[in-house]
Amino acid sequence: MTSQRPIPTLQDVASRAGVSTATVSRAINFPDQVAEVTRDKVNVAIAELGYSPNFGARAMAARRTNTIGAIIPTMENAIFARGLQAFQEELRRNGFTMLVASTAYQPDTEEEQIRSLVARGADALLLIGYHRDPAIYEFLDAQDVPVLLTWAFDPQATRPSVGFNNSAAMQAMAEKVIGMGHRRLALISAETAQNDRAAARCDGIRQAMTAAGLDSDTLCFVETKYGINEGAAAFDQLMAHEPRPTAVFCGNDVLxxxxxxRARERGIAVPGDVSIIGFDDIELAQVVYPALTTVHVPHREMGRKAGEVLVNHLRDGIALTPIELQTRLVFRDTLGPL
Amino acid sequence: MTSQRPIPTLQDVASRAGVSTATVSRAINFPDQVAEVTRDKVNVAIAELGYSPNFGARAMAARRTNTIGAIIPTMENAIFARGLQAFQEELRRNGFTMLVASTAYQPDTEEEQIRSLVARGADALLLIGYHRDPAIYEFLDAQDVPVLLTWAFDPQATRPSVGFNNSAAMQAMAEKVIGMGHRRLALISAETAQNDRAAARCDGIRQAMTAAGLDSDTLCFVETKYGINEGAAAFDQLMAHEPRPTAVFCGNDVLxxxxxxRARERGIAVPGDVSIIGFDDIELAQVVYPALTTVHVPHREMGRKAGEVLVNHLRDGIALTPIELQTRLVFRDTLGPL
DNA sequence: CACCTTAATGCAAGCCCTTACATTTTTCGC
DNA sequence: GCGAAAAATGTAAGGGCTTGCATTAAGGTG
Structure with missing residues (x-):
């Protein structure tokens, strides 16, 4: 057992180094405002005492925390995890810290988490998608907390975002699929009600259908929660439909x-009997057999750029710049001609 | 643009409600110490002002934060993500908040993150595995921050943990494999140097070999980083070995x-030519074809229990109770008899 | 070498809450 | 309806850090 010595404070460091607390504070935060010899004395004292500044006190006095909050629907999802990891790395490189919270796709929880992060002093927030209660945006504006959105990019939107055009991406894929002769299309989508990305992807397919002279109402549409099993169940539903769709789009790779x-379990040949198309291009997509045709989203780049934009804003006052990233169609083996 | 009104403080709420700050504070933190009418007045004022308490000030004054920090090697890993999600849910249920940080498997980063979380006022920490610089444990003891370990359980260990016995789990699997006639065994492991879970799993196989009268030095052993591609590359290495192993254990399902x-790409039949065994039983394991034989780890339960233990400690002063969870062998299709 | 900059440091006022303790109000038994 | 105990509220002292301003030391100039 270590004897319970009290946690050292700035004051302790100051006494030990024989300077004032102000000098210690500056030695830590603005090293070049302090003479080299003094700085060294301070550093020695810090090391000897094992001092580390109290975050709360610091936040309170300085009115900033060098902390950026990120709120994602769930951590249990490789898609968000990967982007977030890149985001965090970028922040770290610049001396910022990321705080994450997840909402389990519940709007109420999101609001709660936003408040919590703001109360914790987040200097800015990264949120997924545009869609949320206007009151939340008002709150954030009132608190003067900059917000960057991501995972979506809508040229019309007023809020800045770093993301990609979900609708256009899916539309491009749908055009290809239709071009290969498919006419009876289906979609397994994440729940669109609170999820503008899912809604946009759905919309993309409809647009492609209309453009190709197909009636977009013939799109066979199933909504479901996120998860492999959910995707399987939804597939069953679609296959019960008459006439059977020949191409099944999915809102994401997991579905x-x-x-x-399920197709394998049911003995339905892919892509012989039916084509399956994903979205995201997570690692999984290359591992399954047959390998999944999908829309590649540059998650890491998105996370990194989002970090960059936020850091530039906070550190140098540069306005939050919207960035549109490009997706890419990846043709593997689950899509075949009709 | 909302006019930039200043962020309301406790004082503002107090004035508005016509009471003292102490009363407001109590109305928020200990509602039943305050008369109902007063409480209502306060709540109204809070709502009207959109007040939310300043976390830093609160932490400083109360010397606790109701925050628990968790540090994981990486978020880009379904395994940790799932356990963590459950951990967080349990904390939330009890009014605690989780703070996550990831280390990218670098011990230095871990230390840095630990300091950062402590400085942020984490009331306790959840860390993965036992192995780390004793200086870190000393620091934590000195700061009086309780630490719970997880993802591992060693009956001999002095630090409390909620986890499972990595070695025994792998040993049980290895015994089965040996029982099916396999003699030439191989292991694709995560890097064991800083990772006691990986080391323990490796050890489990060796023990089973010894117990079965095999020379544990004949275990064909490759270490690699985490990742699907890394697992594929390691498999290549193993297949080049003469005589070829007939059963390949993997330190985790991703590998x-x-x-x-890679086996499929090389035309090596599984389990005909070689059996492959995973560890963790993530969703992926059921999705690949053939479905993966693996060791099931109760990640969600682990996260939940860890949360429970920590909450009980922090809230009711109950000592951190070690909990050993049971793993389970899951036989699917990648393991066959020799 | 006196005088003026400029660089380094110190002083002390906050920042926003919680809580021990003091004070006032309510409740209740008789 | 009185007094004592219990409940509700108020007062004010921190808690650890940053930073504007004042002060002192160092450097430059004619």
């Missing part, structure tokens, strides 16, 4: 993988 | 899936 598994 | 993919 697609579930559909693919 | 196993990589191995499986």
């Amino acid at each position: 697609a993988v579930g559909a693919l598994r | 196993a899936v990589g191995a499986l993919r």
Whole structure:
């Protein structure tokens, strides 16, 4: 057992180094405002005492925390995890810290988490998608907390975002699919009600159908929660439909993988009997058999750029610049001609 | 643009409600110490002002934060993500907040993150595995921050943990594999140097070999970083070995899936030519084809229990109770008899 | 070498809450 | 309806840090 010595404070460091607390504070935060010899004395004292500044006190006095909050629907999802990891790395490189919270796709929880992060002193927030209660945006504006959105990019939107055009991406894929002769299309989507990305992807397909002279109402549409098993169940539903769709789009790769598994279990050949198309291009997509045709989203780049934009804003006062990233269609083996 | 009104403080709420700050504070933190009418007045004022308490000030004054820090090697890993999600849910249920940080498997980063979380006022910490610089434990003891370990359980260990016995779990699997006639065993492991879980799993196989009268030095052993591609590459290495192993253990499912993919690419039949065994039983394991034989780890339960233990300690002063969870062998299709 | 900059440091006022303790109000038994 | 105990509220002292301003030391100039 270590004897319970009290936690050292700035004051302790100051006494030990024989200077004032102000000098210690400056030695830590603005090293070049302090003479070299003094700085060294301070550093020695800090090391000897094992001092580390109290975050709360610091936040209170300085009115900033060098902390950026991020709120994602769930951590249990490789998609967000990867982007977030890149985001965090970028922040760290610049001396900022990331705080994460997850909402389990519940709007109420999101609001709560936003408040919590703001109360914790987050200097800015990264949020997924545009859609949320205007009151939340008002609150954030009132608190003067900059917000960057991500995972979506809508040229019309007023809020800055770093993301990609979900609708256009899906539309491009749908055009290809239609171009290969498919006419009876289906979609397994995440729940669109609170999720503008899911809604936009759905919309993309409809647009492609209309453009190709197909009636977009013939799109066979199932909404479901996130998960492999959910994707499988949804696939069953679609296959019960008459006439059977020949191409099944999925709102994300996880759902697609579930559909693919169920197809195998049911003895439905992919892409012989039915084509399956994913979205995101997570690692999983290359691992399943047959490998998944999907829309590649540059998650890491998105996370990194989002970090960059936020850091530039906070550190240098540069306005939050919207950035549109490009997705890419990846043709593997689950899509075939009709 | 909202006019930039200043962020309301406790004082503002107090004035508005016509009471003292102490009363407001109590109305928020200990509602039943305050008369109902007063409480209502306060709540109204809070709502009207959109007040939310300043976390830093609160932490400083109360010397606790109701925050628990968790540090994981990486978020880009379904395994940790799932356990963590459950951990967080349990904390939330009890009014605690989780703060996550990831280390990218670098011990230095871990130390830095630990300091950062402590400085941020984490009331306790959840860390993965036992192995780390004793200086870190000393620091934590000195700061009086309780630490719970997880993802591992060693009956001999002095630090409390909520986890499972990595070695015994792998040993049980290895015994089965040996019982099926396999003699030439191989292991694709995560890097064991800083990772006691990986080391323990490796050890489990060796123990089983010894117990079965095999020379544990004949275990064909490859270490690699985490990732599907890494698993694939490691598999190549193993297959180049003469005589070829007939059963390939993998330190985790992700590596196993990589191995499986490469086997397919190389035309090596699984389990006909070689059996592949994973560890963790993430969703992925059921999705790949053939479905992966693996060791099931109750990640969600682990996260939940860890949260429970920590909450009980912080709230009711109950000592951190070690809990050993049971793993389970899951036989699917990648393991066959020799 | 006196005088003026400029660089380094110190002083002390906050920042916003919580809580021990003091004070006032309510409740209740008789 | 009185007094004592219990409940509700108020007062004010921190808690550890940053930073504007004042002060002192160092450097430059004619």
